[in-house]
Amino acid sequence: MKFLVCISNVPDTTTKIAFTPDNKELNKAGVQFVINPWDEYALTRAIELKEKLGGNVTVLNVGEADTEPNIRKALAIGADDAIRVNAKPTDAYFVAQQIAAAAKEGGYDLILMGKESIDYNGFQVHGMVGELLGIPTVAPAIKLDVEGNTATLEREIEGGKEIVEVATPFVVSCQEPMCEPRIPNMRGIMTARTKPLKVVEPTGEAPRTQVTEYALPPKKQGVKLIPAESAGDLIKLLRNEAKVI
Numbered sequence: 001m002k003f004l005v006c007i008s009n010v011p012d013t014t015t016k017i018a019f020t021p022d023n024k025e026l027n028k029a030g031v032q033f034v035i036n037p038w039d040e041y042a043l044t045r046a047i048e049l050k051e052k053l054g055g056n057v058t059v060l061n062v063g064e065a066d067t068e069p070n071i072r073k074a075l076a077i078g079a080d081d082a083i084r085v086n087a088k089p090t091d092a093y094f095v096a097q098q099i100a101a102a103a104k105e106g107g108y109d110l111i112l113m114g115k116e117s118i119d120y121n122g123f124q125v126h127g128m129v130g131e132l133l134g135i136p137t138v139a140p141a142i143k144l145d146v147e148g149n150t151a152t153l154e155r156e157i158e159g160g161k162e163i164v165e166v167a168t169p170f171v172v173s174c175q176e177p178m179c180e181p182r183i184p185n186m187r188g189i190m191t192a193r194t195k196p197l198k199v200v201e202p203t204g205e206a207p208r209t210q211v212t213e214y215a216l217p218p219k220k221q222g223v224k225l226i227p228a229e230s231a232g233d234l235i236k237l238l239r240n241e242a243k244v245i
Contacts, residue, residue, distance in 0.1 A: 001049070001050070001053050001054065001056075001110070001146070001168075002056050002106065002108045002109050002110075003046040003049065003055060003056065003057045003109065003110050003111075003112060004058050004060055004099075004102065004106060004108040004110070004111045004112070005039070005042050005043045005046045005057060005058070005059050005074070005079065005112045005113065006059075006060045006061070006099050006111070006112070006113040006125070006129075007035050007036060007039040007059055007060070007061050007070070007071070007114075008035075008036035008039055008061070008063075008089070008117040008119075009033050009034075009035070009036070009063050009066075009067040009070050010033065010034060010036045010117050010119045011026070011031050011032070011033060011034075011119060012031075012032040012033065012034050013037075013118065015031050015032060017216070019214045023215065024211050024212075024213065025211070025214075026214070033066075033067070033069075033070060034070065035070045035073060035074060036114050036117045036118055036119075037114070037118060037181075038113075038114025038115050038116060038117070038173075038175055039113060039114035039117075039174075040077075040114070040181040040182075041114060041174040041175060041176060041179055041181060042112035042113050042114055042172075042174040043057075043059070043074055043077060043079065043112075043181075043182075044077070044078075044178075044180070044181050044182050045112065045144055045174060045179045046079075046112050047077065047078040048179060049146055050078075050080075053146060055109075056080045056081070057078065057079045057080050058079065058080065058081050058082065058083060058106065059071060059074040059079040059081075059082040059083070060082070060083045060084075060085070060098075060099060060102055061082070061083070061085070062084075062085040062089045062094075062095045062098045062202075063084060063085070063088070063089060064086065064088060067084065068084065068197065071084060071197060072192045072193070072197070073184060075191075075192035075195045075197070076184035076185075076188040076189045076191070076192035077182050077184050077188060078182065078188065079195075080195065081195055081197070081198070082195070082196070082197045083197075083198045084197060084199050084200070085098040085102070085200055085201075085202050086199050086200065086202065087202035090207040090210070091207045091208060091209040091210075092122050092124040092125050093124075093205075093207070093208050093209075094202075094204070094205075094206070094207040094208070095125055096124075096125050096129045096132060097132065097202075097203065097204035097205065098202055098203065099113075099129045100128075100129050100132035101203045102200075103129070103133055103169075104133065108169060109149075110146070110151070110169065110170065110172065111129060111133075111169070111170070111171045112144075112171075112172050112174060113125065113129075113171075113172075113173055113174070114173060114174055114175070115139060115140035115174065123173075126171050126172070126173040127139065129171050130170070130171040133169075133171070135169050135170050135171060136166050136170040136171070137170065137172070137173075138153050138155065138166060138170065138171070138172045138173075139155075139171075139172070139173040140155065140156075140173045140174065140175045141153040141154065141155055141172050141173065141174055141175070141178065142154050142155065142156055142161075142174075142176070142177060142178055143178060144172060144174070144178060146168075149167055149168050150166070150168075151165065151166050151167075151168065151172075152164070152165050153165075153166065153172065224237065
């Protein structure tokens with residue numbers, strides 16, 4: 001079985017975010033980038049299924065050369081080979097086009113990715129990939145099992161859980177508690193250096209959106225403490241300053 005796992009290169013969750021002077025790009029100076037945590041669930045589950053069923057796990061990243069350390073980390077965790085589309089991931093549709101093109105060429109049975117990236121939280125790419133390929137998309141899944149050409153997946157829904165069955169090929173976005181993400185060991189790190197990493201140029205249409213401006217959220221304002229016996233003053237502040245009543 002052939003698995004394609006799509007990973008994003010995102011700032012570490014502890015990173016202090018800043019933007020370039022024109023507020024149109026992230027200032028990467030001093031920023032530590034990691035594999036998108038949601039994608040780690042997809043990667044680990046694909047490796048687990050490969051170990052059970054046999055097959056091959058390919059990692060795909062749409063990004064420039066600075067993403068390769070994290071691609072190598074994915075190979076160290078257990079992926080067999082990798083593809084890097086040599087392009088800046090400017091918007092969801094552009095990224096989905098690149099994934100769909102690679103999937104068509106590779107003939108993959110399962111296309112896995114995290115439910116969203118932690119930097120933009122778009123929750124869009126998986127659905128676009130399924131539509132471009134004309135195959136089902138299940139999103140987001142918390143369990144994934146495969147038997148033959150049929151997969152059983154579990155999703156959380158309002159007030160309960162949903163169990164679905166789908167035939168391969170299909171797209172799935174993954175989230176916890178699907179599996180326990182793996183940490184690369186020394187042997188994996190050493191072998192990752194020799195695993196194939198293919199670089200391809202982007203295809204399809206140009207990005208359809210562009211960033212006009214990034215802005216940090218406003219700083220939290222100071223609080224006013226009102227004595228319990230001054231409820232009237234509190235009501236006045238809520239009405240006249242906060243304007244919530």
